[in-house]
Amino acid sequence: MATLELRGIKKHYGSIHAVNGVDVVVAEGEFLAILGPSGCGKTTLMRMIAGLEMPSEGEILIGGKPVTHLPPRARNVSMVFQSYALYPNMTVAKNIAFPLKTRGMPQAERDAKVAWAVGIMGIGHLLHRRPARLSGGEKQKVALARALVRNPALFIFDEPLSSLDAQVRTMARGELRQLHDRTGVTTVYVTHDQLEALGMGDRIAIMQHGRVHQLGTPQELYDDPADTFVAAFLGAPPMNMLERDGRIVGFRAEYLLPSTSPAAAQDDALSLRMHISQLEFLGAEWLVYGEIENAATPQKLLAKVPPAVAATLRVDEQREFTVARSRLRYFDPTTGLRVRDERG
Amino acid sequence: MMPVLRRLGFYLGLLLFTLFAVFPIVWMVITAFKQDADLYDVANNPFLYNLPPTLKHVTFLFTGTNYPVFLWNSLFIGILVVIITLLLAVPAAYSLSRLVGHWGERSGIAIFLVYLIPPTLLFIPLYQIVTFLRAANTVWALVLVYPTITVPFCTWLLLGFFKSLPRELEEAALIDGCSRWQAFVRVALPLSLPGIATCIVFAFALSLSDYIYATVFVSSAASHTVSAGVPTELIRGDIYYWQSLMAAAAIVTIPLAVAYGLLFDRLVKGFQSDSAGSEATP
Amino acid sequence: MSEAEASSRVGLGDRDHMLGWLMLGPSLIYIAALVGLPFFLAIALSVTSATVGDPSIHGFVGLGNFVQVLHESAFPLALRNSVIVTLGTLILTLVLATAESELLVRDFRGKRLLQILLILPWAMPVSLAAIDWLWLLDSEFSPVDWLLRHMHLLGPGSPLGPANHLYYYGKEWLGLGAIVMINVWRLLPFATIIVLAGRTSIPRDIFEQAQVDGAGFFRTLFSITLPALLPILMVASMFTALLVFGDMAVTALTTRGGPGYATQVLPYWAYLKGIDGGALSEGAAVALFMFPVLLVGAILALRMAYRTDSQGDRP
Numbered sequence: 001m002a003t004l005e006l007r008g009i010k011k012h013y014g015s016i017h018a019v020n021g022v023d024v025v026v027a028e029g030e031f032l033a034i035l036g037p038s039g040c041g042k043t044t045l046m047r048m049i050a051g052l053e054m055p056s057e058g059e060i061l062i063g064g065k066p067v068t069h070l071p072p073r074a075r076n077v078s079m080v081f082q083s084y085a086l087y088p089n090m091t092v093a094k095n096i097a098f099p100l101k102t103r104g105m106p107q108a109e110r111d112a113k114v115a116w117a118v119g120i121m122g123i124g125h126l127l128h129r130r131p132a133r134l135s136g137g138e139k140q141k142v143a144l145a146r147a148l149v150r151n152p153a154l155f156i157f158d159e160p161l162s163s164l165d166a167q168v169r170t171m172a173r174g175e176l177r178q179l180h181d182r183t184g185v186t187t188v189y190v191t192h193d194q195l196e197a198l199g200m201g202d203r204i205a206i207m208q209h210g211r212v213h214q215l216g217t218p219q220e221l222y223d224d225p226a227d228t229f230v231a232a233f234l235g236a237p238p239m240n241m242l243e244r245d246g247r248i249v250g251f252r253a254e255y256l257l258p259s260t261s262p263a264a265a266q267d268d269a270l271s272l273r274m275h276i277s278q279l280e281f282l283g284a285e286w287l288v289y290g291e292i293e294n295a296a297t298p299q300k301l302l303a304k305v306p307p308a309v310a311a312t313l314r315v316d317e318q319r320e321f322t323v324a325r326s327r328l329r330y331f332d333p334t335t336g337l338r339v340r341d342e343r344g
Numbered sequence: 345m346m347p348v349l350r351r352l353g354f355y356l357g358l359l360l361f362t363l364f365a366v367f368p369i370v371w372m373v374i375t376a377f378k379q380d381a382d383l384y385d386v387a388n389n390p391f392l393y394n395l396p397p398t399l400k401h402v403t404f405l406f407t408g409t410n411y412p413v414f415l416w417n418s419l420f421i422g423i424l425v426v427i428i429t430l431l432l433a434v435p436a437a438y439s440l441s442r443l444v445g446h447w448g449e450r451s452g453i454a455i456f457l458v459y460l461i462p463p464t465l466l467f468i469p470l471y472q473i474v475t476f477l478r479a480a481n482t483v484w485a486l487v488l489v490y491p492t493i494t495v496p497f498c499t500w501l502l503l504g505f506f507k508s509l510p511r512e513l514e515e516a517a518l519i520d521g522c523s524r525w526q527a528f529v530r531v532a533l534p535l536s537l538p539g540i541a542t543c544i545v546f547a548f549a550l551s552l553s554d555y556i557y558a559t560v561f562v563s564s565a566a567s568h569t570v571s572a573g574v575p576t577e578l579i580r581g582d583i584y585y586w587q588s589l590m591a592a593a594a595i596v597t598i599p600l601a602v603a604y605g606l607l608f609d610r611l612v613k614g615f616q617s618d619s620a621g622s623e624a625t626p
Numbered sequence: 627m628s629e630a631e632a633s634s635r636v637g638l639g640d641r642d643h644m645l646g647w648l649m650l651g652p653s654l655i656y657i658a659a660l661v662g663l664p665f666f667l668a669i670a671l672s673v674t675s676a677t678v679g680d681p682s683i684h685g686f687v688g689l690g691n692f693v694q695v696l697h698e699s700a701f702p703l704a705l706r707n708s709v710i711v712t713l714g715t716l717i718l719t720l721v722l723a724t725a726e727s728e729l730l731v732r733d734f735r736g737k738r739l740l741q742i743l744l745i746l747p748w749a750m751p752v753s754l755a756a757i758d759w760l761w762l763l764d765s766e767f768s769p770v771d772w773l774l775r776h777m778h779l780l781g782p783g784s785p786l787g788p789a790n791h792l793y794y795y796g797k798e799w800l801g802l803g804a805i806v807m808i809n810v811w812r813l814l815p816f817a818t819i820i821v822l823a824g825r826t827s828i829p830r831d832i833f834e835q836a837q838v839d840g841a842g843f844f845r846t847l848f849s850i851t852l853p854a855l856l857p858i859l860m861v862a863s864m865f866t867a868l869l870v871f872g873d874m875a876v877t878a879l880t881t882r883g884g885p886g887y888a889t890q891v892l893p894y895w896a897y898l899k900g901i902d903g904g905a906l907s908e909g910a911a912v913a914l915f916m917f918p919v920l921l922v923g924a925i926l927a928l929r930m931a932y933r934t935d936s937q938g939d940r941p
Contacts, residue, residue, distance in 0.1 A: 050515075050519060051518070051519075052515050052518065052519075071518065071523065071524075072515075072518040072519045073518060073519070073520075073521045073522060073523060077519060078519065079515075079516070079519045081512045081515070081516060082512075083510065083512055085510065085512040085513050085515065085516035086516075087513060087516070087517075087531060088513075088535065089534045089535055098517075098520050099519075099520035099521050102517075102520055102521030102522050102526065102530075103521050146520070150521075350843075354729060354732070357725065357729050358729055358734075358740065361722075361725075361726050361729065361744060362740060362743050362744065364811070364814075365743055365744050365745075365746055365747055365811070365814070365815070366743050366746060367762075368747070368755075368758050368759060368762050368811065369746050369747075369758075371758070371761070371762050371769055372758050372761075375761065383767070384767065386766060386767065386790075389772070390767060390769040390772050391769060431652075432652055432653045432656060433653065435649035435650070435652070435653075436649060436650050436652075436653035436654075438649060439645075439646040439647070439649035439650040440650065442642075442646070443642045443643065443645055443646025443649065443650075444643065444646040444647065444650060458657055458661055459868070460868065460920050460923055461661060461665055461920070462868060462871065462872025462893075462916075462920070463872060464872045464873075464874060464892070464893035464896060464897075464913055464916065465665070465668060465872070465913045465914070465916055465917065465920075466661065466664045466665065466668065466913075467897070467900075467901075467913075468668060468671060468896070468900045468901070468906055468909050468910045468913060469663075469664035469665075469667035469668045469671060469910070470660070470664045471901070472667065472906075473660070473663070473664060473667075488660070489660065491656065491660075492656075492657070492660045492661050495653060495656065495657065496657070496661075499653065524641075524642055524645055525645060549748070549749070552751050553751045553752050554751075554752075555751070555752050555753040555873075555874070555875035555878075556874060556875070556893070556897070560897070560901055570751060570754070571751040571752070571753045571754070571875075572753065574753070574754060574757070575753050575754075575757060575879055579757075584760075584761075586761055589754075589757050589761070590758065590761065592754070593750060593754035593755075593757065593758055596749075596750065596751065596754065597746060597749045597750040597754070598746075598749075600749035600750075601742055601743075601745050601746040601748075601749035601750075602742055603749075604742075604745045604748065604749050605738070605741045605742025605743070605744075605745045605746075606738070606741075606742070608738075608741040608742075608745060608819070609741075611819050612819050612822045612823045612826065613823070614823075615819065615820050615823035615824075615858075615861075616823040616824075616826065616827050
């Protein structure tokens with residue numbers, strides 16, 4: 001367990017800037033999710049933390065010690081790969097014992113450690129199998145056990161859930177977070193899936209074009225996005241955004257309600273007249289697709305409403321929707337950055 | 345109706361290919377045991393033993409000629425060449441596939457270019473080099489020179505093999521505490537054993553089969569290989585010791601064919617680098 | 627923390643680039659010394675008057691050896707024959723290897739035994755294969771002639787002529803044909819292995835799709851199998867062509883280039899001149915004439931390698 005510090009990390013390949021100045025401090029025992037679309041530099045950043053790539057500029061400190069130019073093996077980090085990267089020629093037991101063996105740990109001590117990790121992951125029955133004969137979920141558990149077995153200073157996860165089936169994935173999310181809470185190992189978790197980042201991360205770093213756009217708790221990122229990229233990337237559906245008085249106004253779909261509904265904001269609210277083009281059933285809610293008619297360019301909006309409210313709506317009708325002014329977030333249209341002054 | 349015809353065609357095809365491959369060998373084996381009087385009679389059915397078969401010519405091969413020496417030389421050279429080839433080609437292929445960057449990834453082409461320069465273009469200057477090194481007329485000349493044929497070929501073969509291994513396996517090894525060298529030895533190498541096996545077969549076969557270098561660099565019987573020794577020793581002017589020649593060829597060929605034939609599927613896989621990674625898992 | 631002492635020592639084994647060159651170095655040095663150096667030596671030799679008796683390379687004669695070689699009557703024949711033998715072997719081998727791989731891709735009883743039988747010719751050293759065929763097509767005792775005679779195709783009053791023997795190695799075209807045949811025979815197993823590697827990695831569902839679409843055997847062969855095999859057929863052609871073009875054993879042990887120079891090929895002629903005849907420089911000049919042809923091969927190889935390389939690159 002240790003802190004992780006990234007100071008001005010840059011990585012370029014020729015003229016391509018994969019990572020372009022990242023400063024992040026991860027506290028001891030913290031679970032940091034790095035979230036971003038593919039090609040945002042998150043994988044490169046993670047590989048630099050692991051020591052698989054050398055940064056072009058900047059410094060990496062683990063537990064306060066600079067490790068920037070150390071090879072992976074001298075960093076005491078564990079990593080779970082997207083493909084799990086289990087050694088196909090070794091049994092599960094040998095796979096898990098491998099990191100201990102390379103460190104020259106005596107057999108008895110090794111066996112005890114392996115038994116401990118195997119116990120935590122509940123994979124005792126798989127020990128003598130080869131990776132080729134494991135299911136996706138089993139492989140993941142073996143990979144976790146292999147990462148766990150040597151008490152690393154840092155866990156690095158590279159989209160470890162993306163090759164699992166949808167049903168298994170939700171369960172695995174919970175298990176992974178529990179594992180973290182139980183071991184308390186500082187964790188860096190790279191993903192492009194916002195559900196994983198929002199659900200597991202103590203904090204999230206959102207990346208695009210090699211930069212961290214915002215670093216904060218899931219709630220902060222959701223409620224107070226630092227710029228239009230974060231606003232548009234996070235949340236399903238993403239924030240509605242309108243161009244008003246030379247600024248961009250953003251608000252979440254669940255705050256946009258028909259003015260007739262009891263929960264709708266009445267005073268100090270922004271009122272929008274919307275043409276309803278489609279209604280979509282989501283289970284607990286309905287998604288309303290609408291367009292603002294009187295605007296110069298037609299602007300599309302999304303509203304998330306409870307079933308009772310949806311029952312009062314019809315496709316192709318004009319309705320008045322409102323959103324409380326306290327829910328509005330303003331952004332500069334040229335820089336995309338949040339504008340703090342929310343008046344006038 | 346159609347499937348029957350198809351099956352018939354299938355087995356007919358197999359039969360024709362087998363006949364083509366085996367006919368000269370069968371002829372060779374029949375000849376090896378014939379008596380002179382039987383062999384050199386145009387009226388005889390050449391496929392039958394019109395006189396009882398004899399072991400005379402096989403015995404002559406082992407007692408009256410240097411054939412045992414040739415066999416030993418070929419084996420000795422073959423084994424040494426295989427070892428040298430693996431020592432040079434395996435690290436080189438790994439290095440090109442992983443370590444020396446983009447320049448190395450394109451180097452399959454360069455290796456191919458080296459392979460494109462055949463012995464026939466090089467044997468005259470190589471003869472001078474071998475003479476200069478005072479290795480001419482010894483088996484060491486061939487041990488020294490054969491890897492020029494086998495190293496490019498095996499490097500090329502292994503390059504494809506290493507490229508098809510998932511990089512993440514070695515990266516996992518790096519994270520798990522290996523140095524790059526250890527990751528190569530402990531993870532990449534065991535997974536490329538099928539490719540290495542293919543290399544062993546090809547390196548041995550190539551060194552055994554060479555005729556040019558074996559003829560040009562060596563003239564004393566004591567250092568000849570099977571390839572060059574059998575023709576020089578058993579063809580004297582226009583006298584051909586046919587039965588012994590055929591026996592000499594059969595004795596080398598048949599055991600090797602059994603070995604290569606049993607490895608057939610593996611040799612095929614050796615050329616099949618894209619699936620090699622997944623095939624490595626039993 | 628469990629940061630073992632050993633792991634904090636950073637050594638050579640951790641520097642990818644350094645390690646890379648160290649692992650590559652021995653091969654590079656070896657190839658430079660025993661392929662690169664001789665290659666330039668061959669060029670140097672070809673412009674001198676070196677002989678086996680006086681192998682030094684200071685008697686500069688410019689392109690004299692090349693001019694000399696070009697004027698010999700054997701040259702056009704040797705060049706022609708090298709090309710004919712290479713192309714003939716290449717075409718036959720590729721066609722047969724494709725057909726054979728189409729058979730061997732299936733499973734059947736006794737496949738192992740058959741694989742042993744089919745690989746037999748490749749297990750034999752070239753020189754011994756040539757001798758086997760020399761005897762098989764012997765001027766007097768050839769069993770092929772015997773069979774032909776018994777089928778009344780050969781002998782007095784038969785379609786193949788009045789003689790009782792065909793004298794394969796004594797005639798220009800029969801001799802070349804025999805040389806092609808021997809090369810096809812000895813290289814077919816090797817070519818089949820390569821083509822089979824390509825054939826078995828064509829995904830099976832493509833064939834199932836073709837079957838569903840109602841394509842017959844030949845339709846499937848020409849519009850699916852062959853296009854998919856094209857890259858591997860290129861590889862097979864490269865190897866086959868090189869092995870035939872550079873080989874002298876078959877010619878040296880069968881026709882010996884005769885009658886006259888009618889079946890002479892460049893490698894054997896280079897050997898006869900350079901080693902047997904002692905004119906090292908002229909032999910080198912002959913060998914160098916093979917280089918343009920090899921260069922064409924090299925360009926083909928480059929294109930092919932580029933194509934396969936660009937598929938496998940990671941972002």
